Amino acid sequence: MRLRPFSVGLATPLDTARGRIAEREGFLVGTGPGDGDSAAPGLGEATPLPGWTESLSACESALREVRDGDDDGLVGDALDRLDPAETPAARHGLALALADASARGGGQSLAARLAAEHGLPTPAETVPVNATVGDGDREATAAAATRAVAEGFGCVKVKVGARPLDADVERLRAVREAVGDAVAIRADANGAWDLATAREALDRLAPLDLAYVEQPLPAGDLDGAAALRGDRDGRERDGGGSEPSIPIALDESLARRELDAVLEADAADVVVLKPMALGGPDRALAAAATARAAGVEPVITTTIDAVVARTAAVHVAAAVPDVAPCGLATASLLDDDLAPDPCPVADGELLVPDGPGLAGDAFDGLP
């Protein structure tokens, strides 16, 4: 098993209610034929982001420990030594490398391999995606949304919660005016609001017909999220409220709490699943299937990963039947990357590489 540290910069830093993301650092993980059960080489990526995963140093220690623990190549249970709750990014790195190797060994794309392992049908050839628009002033936000729609996106996700609610309402109103009624708009507050602010936000945003509000409350507040959904159900039952209100998506909550707890609490209409935060592509796809079975819509995104993990997330999304638009159109946010992007975007959809593994020979030479 080989580890190579990397760092990639964002061309345009992403401003969120939790601060600015300007750089992504992590490790490429290479496994050789003979590691695990596989006869093929494999490639993975571990790109931690505190708030969603362990720290960079915890990720590095966990990966080094597994690497240095085996003299004769990785044994089959190496993955079991990486705890998905403690070091999800480290586990993602190795799980992806082993899954890539296994798909290559079978001459399949990673999506096809994952789908087969989960008893799912043949994966999609393309994945619908949202454009990602960071926090910016009203004009900048509307301009970014307009550009995205001109590029063919039918769904735009806008960061909110970094400004006073008045400003965010104005920003989203400007976006709705700019893109018209046919484009889906999502707003991501990254946990910035308290319950009273979130209630006010949902009321004031209702006329804008948003597809959902993501993580309106702090990650641990499942009861609050359930209460926001209950407010809506009450309104619908009473026939009151002139506008249909807004579905709730949870993101950080999934990094903090088990999916089962989120489903049990009736806290979400949509779950935002980041393979890096959940401990691997295998675990992300299992979570998507569990959510679906509970009537909750999965959306696959990344923590703005580099090309290897981003491509893996595209394969996960492709394996989810009829997946909703996913937050995977982030290649253009990076000013450099580990390799050319193998998932061209057109008309708001990404093309899924047909393999074998992650992307055929596109990543040969890495790590």
Ligand SMILES: O=C(O)CCC(=O)c1ccccc1C(=O)O
């Ligand atoms: O979902 C997207 O459009 C892109 C991913 C994204 O927004 C994001 C990127 C890095 C860290 C956190 C988040 C988030 O969804 O909150």
Ligand SMILES: [Mg+2]
């Ligand atoms: Mg989010």
